[in-house]
Amino acid sequence: MEGTENHGRRKSRLEVVERKAEAVRLMFQLYASGKGYKAIVGRINREVYRTKLDNAFSVAQIKSILTNPVYIGKVRYDVRRDWNEKRRNNINPNPIVADGKHEAIISEELWEQVQFMISQKNGKPARIYDGEYPLTGILKCPQCGAGMVISRTTNRNKDGSKQKLTYYACGNWKNKGTTVCHSNMVRVEKANTFVYNQLDKLLSDEKFFKEVVGRVNREHRILKENAIKEREVQEKSLEKIKVRQQRNHELYEDSEISREEFLTRREELNRQLCELREKQTETSMVIPLN
Ligand SMILES: [Zn+2]
Structure with a gap:
């Protein structure tokens, strides 16, 4: 079916999966380094597809890959609001994301960085579900009402050691700066514990x-x-x-x-x-x- 000239170099399924993983990793790295979609599609198709994959990538595919939690080992449900509808605007903005049973291709750190950069470009914080930061986007800034996003600081202790702290902070502040809103930070552990306790009461x-x-x-x-x-x-x-x-x-x-x-x-x-x-x-x- 594939055509006679392809016979000699037909690739095993596993090999294609590995090549694809390689391409996906490169896409995330390039995006994180500040490259635009066109530059990424050009480089991926030049370096990975031509030599190792049967099909070239499109900009639309790269956009969809960069926001697909499948690549950090998670599964995204409910992407389409109505499966029978084929319209473009039928995409659910808040899909359910859960842990999958497959291997992660890229690190959560790189994933988070890319999601943040994409959200900055779109001008709104992405709704990222993450086991550790479940309130991202759900928690609202008490001052302006924007969804809160993850913000990290490194504090230096008296003995010189460093301590990394993670906060939920106003998404508007993080994206647009102090002229728009204040950080209104709250420690992740504190907010999570409060919400879990309330949930616990409800679930009992x-x-x-x-x-x-x-x-x-x-x-x-x-x-x-x-x-x-x-x-x-x-x-x-x-x-x-x-x-x-x-x-x-x-x-x-x-x-x-x-x-x-x-x-x-x-x-x-x-x-x-x-x-x-x-x-x-x-x-x-x-x-x-x-
Ligand atoms: Zn705010």
């Missing part, structure tokens, strides 16, 4: 607890049903792309299309295939392939 209320569990179960069932539907759609799309690839080759071999036309179509089909694989990876995180 049996009726409330059962309601919450029931809701989570319902949402999980819907999530799984949606993923199954989505997988069916993906499998059909994959078949279609394969048929088109086959057809493209036949047309070229029968000299019905020019080499240029053949290459353009092949490039486009490869791009579609790459996008589809990305979606399949996400779906397989929700319902693992048998």
